Amino acid sequence: MKMTSIRSFLEFLADFFFLSITIIHKRLIKVLGFTAAFLFFLCISQGYSQEHSFQFKHLGLDEGLSQSSVPSIIQDDEGFMWFGTTGGLNRYDGHEMTVYRRDLVDNNSLSDKHIADMCKDTEGNLWIATGNGLSFFNIGEERFKRYFAEDRPGSVSANVIHATHCDTDGTVWVATKNGLNKLVDKDEGGFVRLAVVDGENNFQEVYRDSTGRLWAGTFGEGLYYLDREGQLAHSQITGLNNKKITTIHDGEAGYLWVGTNNGLYRINPERNKATLYQYEADNPASLSENTVNVVYRDSQSNVWVGTGDGLNLYHPETDEFTRFKADPRDDQSISSNQIHSLFEDRHNTLWIGTWSAGLNKFSYHQKDIQYYFHDPESGNSLSGNNIWDFLQDNDGQNIWIGTDEGLNRFNRDTGKFEYFLNEPGDDHSLSSNRIFNIAQDRSGDLWLATSRGVNKLNPESGDVDRYLHKANDPNTISYNSLWSLAIDSSGCIWIATTSRGLDVMDPETETFTHYRHDSDDPKSISSSFVTEIYIDSKSNIWVGTRQGLNLYQPERDNFKQFAYTAGNPHSLGNSSVLDIHEDSKGRLWVGTTMGANVLDIESHNVLHYFSRKNGLPDDIVYAITEDHEASVYLGTTRGLAVWNSETETFSIFDKRDGLQGNEFNAGAALTSSAGKVYMGGTNGFNTFFPGDLTGNPNVPPVVITDFQLFNTSVPVHGNREEKGENRDILEQSITHTDTLTLSYSDNVISFEFAALNFTIPEKNQYAYKLEGFDETWNYIGNRNFVTYTHLDPGEYTFRVKAANNDGVWNEEGTSLALMITPPFWQTSWFYLLGILLAGGTVVLGYRWKLRSIHQQNEQLEQEVESRTSELYEKNKHLKEALKELRETRSQLVEKAHKAGMADIATGVLHNVGNILNSVNTSVSMIRETSKKSKLANLYEANNLLEKHMDQIEEFILETPKGKKLLSYYLKLEEPLRKEQKEILDQSRRLNKKIDLISDVITAQQNYAGSAMEADQMSLEEMIDDALSLQSATIERHKLTVRKEINSVDPIIAHRTQLIHILINIFKNAKEAIIKKAPPEKMISIKVWQQQDEVFLSVSDNGGGIKEENMDKIFTQGFTTKKSGHGFGLHSCANYMRSMGGQIKVESEEEGATFTLIFPTTYKKRLNQSETLRAFQHEN
Template identity: 30%
Template sequence: MNNANPQEKNSYYFENFDVKDGLSQSTINCIFQDSQGFMWYGTEYGLCKYDGYTFTRYLHNPNDSTSIGGFQIKDIKEDKDGNLWIAAGHSLSKLSQINQMNGRFSNYLDTEILHLKIPNTTDDFEIWISTAIGLRLFKNNSFSDFPITGVYSAKLSNNKIKKLFEDSKGNLWIGTDKIGLFVIKRKVNMESKISHFPETFTGNIKQSYFDVASFFEDSKGNIWVGSNGGGLVKIPNGDINENNFFYFNTSQTGSKQIQTDCIFYSIVEDKDGFIWFATDGAGIMKYNPGSESFSYLKHKENDSNTLGTNRIYSLWIDSTGVVWAGSKDTGIYKIITDRIYFNKYPVYLDDKRFNKTKLSNVWTIKKSRKPDHLWAGIDGGLCLLKKDENSFQKVREFYFSLPNNNNLQVRDLYEDEKGILWVAVLGSGLIRLNPETGKMDIFLHDENNLQTISANTTYCLKEIQGNFLIGLNGGGLNLFNLETQEFTEYSFAESHNSDKTFIPAFYQTSLKENVIWASGWTEGLLLFDFEKKNYSQFKLGLPNDYSFRITSFFETDKNILWMGTYGHGIVKLNVSSIYNNAQSQLVENYKVYRTQDGLIGEMVYGILKDDFGDLWLSTNTGISRFNPKTEIFTNYSFSDGLPEQGFNLGASLKDGNTLYFGASDGLYYFIPQERQKSKPPTVVLTSFKKFGKKVEDLSLNGLKEINLSWRDDFFSLEFAALDYKASHENQYAYKMEGFNRDWIHIGNKREAVYTNLDPGNYRFKVKAANGDGMWNEDGLDIAIIISPPFWKTWWFLFSLITAGGLSALSVHFFRLKQASLIRDKLQADLARDLHDDTGIPITKIKNLSYRLKGNSNDNKDSLSEQISQQTDLISHSLRALAFGLDPERATLKQLITYLKDCSDNIFDDGLVVFRLEGLNSDFDEIYLPSHWRANLLRIFQEAMNNISKHCPECRNVLLKVNVTNNVLIMGLCDDGPGFDQKKTNRGNGLKNFKSRAKELNGELEIISGNDKGSSIVFRAKLPFRLVDLIKKTFKL
């Protein structure tokens, strides 16, 4: 802190934020900046967070216990762990950093909370709380009465406590409603060291002083007490005695007299030592400790650059020096105290030709020989402007009415020692004007007279050695001899066989005699030597260099020439070697600065140097301030009060410490202040999105790593530089190391989007600059880890190889073991099926054979037919067994096709129509193990046999097959009379069906009823095969 008396600056820049900008409500009770740099605002309806671009709102929801605990936000504090504690109505609400994205609060309910204090002098974490009914203590997640004993205990326990404050000595200051001020010496016995004012005072003190509204300790240790209607009290060094109280109110005299019909709600101190007071009724007061005087920032009608109200509830000065003021009903005001204030004087034309007044361009500005007077070249004439204290007034004006030219532009002028004006008028040659008499002489081009001006399109002129040098469009340079009144043309075109040169600007160097720098609009940089009467042309080694159009010059010491260009920024050229050898040559000792380097616009129309060594550059989009030593740009644009269309070529002037630039809507002027030291901005991640949706459960504060899956192939990161002076002028650049080779400069945009990044490890980096051009090169650095699919990981490949080898061995031994078990089971199943399918028929054949031997010839045919039938049954059974064991017929399609063939044999009488539904080519890819084929074949073949035997009335049979999500569903339906499952004699057969379905881990549903037909439905998940998974995974 500088101990010298601060010097007050009188220019401020105001910016207002309201509900339309994202605030939840327009009355701002409190303001706070957290340790990350975010701004927080407590309103009458919710809590708001601001990152310089957008507001995030946290609102109370009665149906959500994790929302903030109340609507009315009175105070905000932060603990050492970065948790925010908010006084929200009757709730003490805690918001941890990890929950700032999802807005989940921990709420602790008590009485109405007015103010919070997290003390610095306690060992354990606790919060002191002021309420409407006394002091409260929050500790270990619970509330209790504040531990005060003695004579003042009742007063502090039963009265409204407005404010709490702990000074640098550890004393606790307690501000009450109507009963005064209490100070507790917390480092010694409380009861014996409690002071109460005004009770302990003997003088006649106004009670209103001690309706306390605010406390503050300044950098010198003075305690300030703001009251409700009683003014201010200053207590030097916090020394509590009656004679050490200094009062500021309406009854005081001189600089101590201030407006007191207001409430002093908040007090802060800026970096220069000024004390700011937020008042309800008097706007903002500002105290200068050097002069011990007060100034006011109040609402002014019809002035947008001011407060919108005099009811200010809260103040905060952020880490960059921006003053934030919270108001009653009109939102937040951002106040820039060191921002340059740009003045504007609009020049209006009284255009008698059209009988109207219109706004004019200012094409040139020159000092008059009269003190405090300026000449401005405008559309159609001249204005003589007299500078008043804060503005200008037009004292004289001249309008040129020239033949065949209704669009005159005064591009340059010079006032000689006799007060005669020499005026360059675009399209009308050179004019000599006596402003006292109004006499005017016009010098025009005469193609029959070589001693006249070589063109009428005059752009610039300068007095050199008692004569005038004139730059023309299409006429090169002309020298006008005042004695002979003759013009001499010096044309670059004649010696180079080209069209006549357009010279929009030239500059007389002070480093070398008899030479002048000139801009050739199509020839580039030219140096004209008066003694040799010739030009030298210089090429900068850039593509299309001769079309490198120069609009302005400025030469500083150390042989440095600065050139503004039309579309290529500014060029810094070391001319020392040129002066030593002034010949046409390729120049390499130069540097170009463009918008990617921080310049606000590519078209630079004017260059001026201030008293601090900075260059001021007028452009097509605003003004840039450039420090040649640090190469840092500070930019000013429309939002700072500058013209939206930019400035005019050649219209610039420095007069004293004031800079002037001409534009399409008037004259702009300002006094540059010494550049304030600026810190690089803090860069934070404000949002992370996957597929366009915010990831709310991600703690962004201090985030070092983000882990993603290979499926997260579309994500974006949003970031912000927390410098609030001119957030829209903050600049950003980012890169993803491992993907981007170079930094990607994105101007004031704040988002990076990535799609289809390959799995791997990356580092996402962001650097940012504030409006002063200070870059935080370290910025943001976050590891982005994208995990590959498991089949592309090294451990999977290694495991696969290892498992393959082990599996090969295991499979070999397993197969040896299983082969025996499978062979035994197959033998047992085959034996069972052979017994079931052939045992009875063979027995019947045997009995029929005995009968055939003993019977007469009349019965032989019948018995033979029965033997043949039994033989067919055995044949069919053996074919079915063979199908179940045949590995060449192992697909679902082949099974269904076989069942269709079986139906042709079973329903061969022609009375039953068999239909098949659902068979498709995909079934060719579904492999069925042998036990699946055998059991399914048994179930459905036997079911068809039952229909044929027991349902003579049946005329239609349907087999329907479907596979969905790897689940097989097979159903067989008939239109017979059906049967009663409880009374039927088919119980063993049906049980056999279900037993076979169970072997396949499936279900078999049998549906039948009298006169309703019958159906059986099998459902089971198809058997898993590793080869199918591999084919699907690797898309083989």
């Protein structure tokens, strides 16, 4: 934390007000014009000395930045941030960096890795100044074009480029080591050179101001401007004495800021006068250092100055600067004092590029939350970071803070901390430094609940009276370990102990009354572990315990108990009470270890119950307070929840918003008389006014940032070979692509996307939908990628929308038309070609049939004879097959009974019997076909022909019988073909049924005797087998496997399936641990038994499973891995059901636990047989 001594702070205020009075006296009208800005910067000045009004967040190599020195920053038209470093060009989308570097063998790459400056032209493309040439980057095509100095007048004048400037008319200006250049021909690389006659022409900066004048700064020859004739003219500005210009930028009201290597100038161009600002050793409001690297004016008209020793903010109303310096003790200070670039994006985030320390950013929309913590090197900070309680004293001047390291008095006006500590050997000091609760009586004395008794502190003298437990003395507190205390309207002190119940002390007589839990008395306090005491506006005394809430009933001197009751919606959601607070509507908020309850004080009914299921970030609610606008603040273990009583919704804030951490402490919440909220936790405390939590109103632009095939990114113009042909999948970057055409074989596709709002990008939220496949939107939190597999050919539209860090959604989002082309055999032209081929085949076949009919008549007799013989053989084979089937059936029955497995045999017989019935039907149909065959009359016809062979021609042509015989032969072909086809069809059916019988028998035999049969086995042996198969990867990644195997009965399971399940779960645990990389990589295995079920749990300390994914984790196709397909856990769930077991998953903030439940008896398994058979039928 940026802490300065109070003396420095007072000196600063004295200087500040002295200068302010002087300016008001001289320039009253101007000061009135800057009143609003004055108040804003006054708050900044005060906050800087004691608090974090500016919280800088850092990006460096760990976030993907290619190099830590950042001389240039810009934002493109889509909203991506671009960072020019000394190690290449970086594009940032809030999730990851895309790096572009120089490639020695690629002329379309960056001309040099060292980037000095960038500008964006009217088409949205980038012009990049490097140490070796000028580079043009076409953002849509992701291609570079290089411009180098050549021995011709039209080329750029030097390869060392210091700066670029893009005009609104499309003109690009280039400042080089050897002159100023104006681009006139982008395609051919034509430049017009401008130079100073007899000068060195080492131009460092080029800039066009708001009036339209172009300025150019040199390093050694001063400041130039472009005159009306388009020539460089030396500026004649009074007071501008330094000739080494480093930076130029617009100022307020027409002023111009010019940075040099020895100070900063504020120039009035109309009067040609300059004011110099330099570092002054005895003036903390002066410039921090004279080497000025960059000047920038943001959208709030704030002027920021980056120097070689810190960042400066100029205050025009006082003509002074506020300094921001790197502080290694403060992770929210700037990362380096070497500031080289500044840029404000379109959503009001200020980006700060340093030399060798990466990027810093500060958002004007981030929450104005002050943060106080212990700084061992500061003379004015908290005494300890673990905060337990706040109290505003009676005069409102001080906030008293209980910590693990003593009592702190915080003066709200001066920002000074004063400590009260335990002094060994001094009985008038605190008895313990652990202060859990603070109360103040009417006389002004403070009463403290500590880990060692009650203390009464006189704030003026610092003297302490101790009230400690004394053995065998009932007139003392019953236990020294205390948790809470409160003072009632009569002045009595109510004291909560951690194991001996509730004590009440009369401070006048110093006598004690004790209340303890009595299990035989329902009117006693519900537990002797008392956690909280709260006195409401009607003087009711509420007592929270580990076993419920209690209301003291003074007329009976007993308690009414409130606890969780199953099935009662008006009872507490949980009985372990952590904090109690009355809101402005007279309702009682009760924080527990399982949510928050809102209790009606009159009826004692619970009106509302809040948990993770309806808006809280976590179920453990430690601290509660209400502000003056009726919003309720709930500190949990995963952030701060703010309940808006008007909208009845929660807003969630966490460490990323500037909080001390995500975990708060029990009771550490306060709203001061001025309306300021105080929230304490394990890393200090925060203060803020409700208005300081104003949300980010900016709707985030949404872009698709990457497209992948088979988990590999597809580059622009990246040719992909397919069946001997090359095709360009992307002609432009995926961000600039409207329609994407893919082949049916591109069956694993992925999209990445981003909301280009950089306030807190980790809190941006996403939802996606593939129209034509998804029926509803898929809300996926902060995950920014999705994968689809095996999409059917057709037309789709991929849509994605996003919300910023405060939940403001871009409902329109972005979209991409997706067309998946079918294989050639599913195309229209292929269908048409098939119809034409089929038609041609029919015509040709008809003609062939006419020609062959005569030949077939001649062969008819031979064919009939052959068919008759074939039918005889078929019948013979069928009889043999039937005989063999009956024998097999008999053998199977005998085998099943001998094996004691009647249920299997019955199933086999049932299946075989059905098939045999079908076989008998087919044989009967063949027999009937043979009986009714036209061949029956063929023998008679042949005999008749043999009798008249001598007069065959006369017999056929002239006799009635002969004519009928000819007609009979001509009509015989078609019936015989039908009979032939019917017999062949029945024969094929018979063959299939015989094969089916064989398959049934084989399958049932396998089921009866193979490894797929469920059997009793040792679960411990199976675990050891699965671990041995994973031993290589476990040793390679140095994982520790901890086993707790209790004695259990053998389980009923399929051996092969169980091995598959265990390997899958061990593999997932290993991958989760490797991804998070905790200090100790641990897989915990536990086996235990409850009645006739055995439980196996596998736990890891990886990153855990997000809550929104818990219900989908066993769904087919669901995965959170970019390269996954979502089949592993789905198959595990199916196998467990097939074995009559269950699989469950649990996950908290860290790690996940998978639990397998197995039956141990055949009885339990047989009870599940119907479910098992149904499952097998479905699958």
